Amino acid sequence: MAASGLARTPLLVGAGTLLATVAVAVRDPHVAGSWGACPLHLLTGLWCPGCGGMRAVHDLTHGDLAGAWGMNPLLVVLLPLAVAGWAVWTWRAVHGRRTQAPRHPAWAWSFLAVIVSFAVLRNLPQLAPYLAP
Template identity: 35%
Template sequence: MQARNLSARISVLIGLAALPLLLVYFLYDPAHSALFPACPFHRLTGLDCPGCGSQRALYQLLHGHILDALGYNLMMVMALPLILYAAAVQAGNLFRRERRVIRFLYRPWFTKLVLAAVLVFWVARNLPFVPFSWLAA
């Protein structure tokens, strides 16, 4: 029971920390602000990593520009519904007697699938020809 309480407290703290961070992303455009860090991988290699464009995509999403967000980082935008669902289940567990677990998230095949998808996206977004060049940030 104590481990569950600790997990619940950590979840609440993460949620509370996310709110001011989302406000910063709403107020400041990462495409035009020096407030946000540049990707070190992109800076060193000139190539896009799987996360490149995520900050700009988040800004666009917070302003309701879904198509622009997809153009900055397709994978992040596509993964967001699952991430939000998992966060909602975790938040709901704070109020349930029995914890709900999204079982497939903890399966080895899911981890391998996510890793493979990230690697394929990483390579594909750096190919210099259409349609893959559309994935570049």
């Protein structure tokens, strides 16, 4: 496959992400009901790992790092890693190099452990003032 064909997917992912980010920047998720609500939180009262993520992205697009951290610190930490991963994927694709998934699943299990741990910790009453949105 030609380099341009390889680059199509990461470029489309980047364009879609950019469009979604612009939508969240323009329509403020801090306004109740503007983007709906988390079904898990509505049904159980528990904060999922993604709760506050849209508000964090909105705050980041407006230069409010502290506000974003207050909404979802995990997203603020992982977002630069995701952007770096996308940049490497795109660079490799543009230069005709395929990107293969890691052969050992330890990275995926580690990522899952971080997500689950964050979900548990942000729902503990002692940590909720620091981790809940």
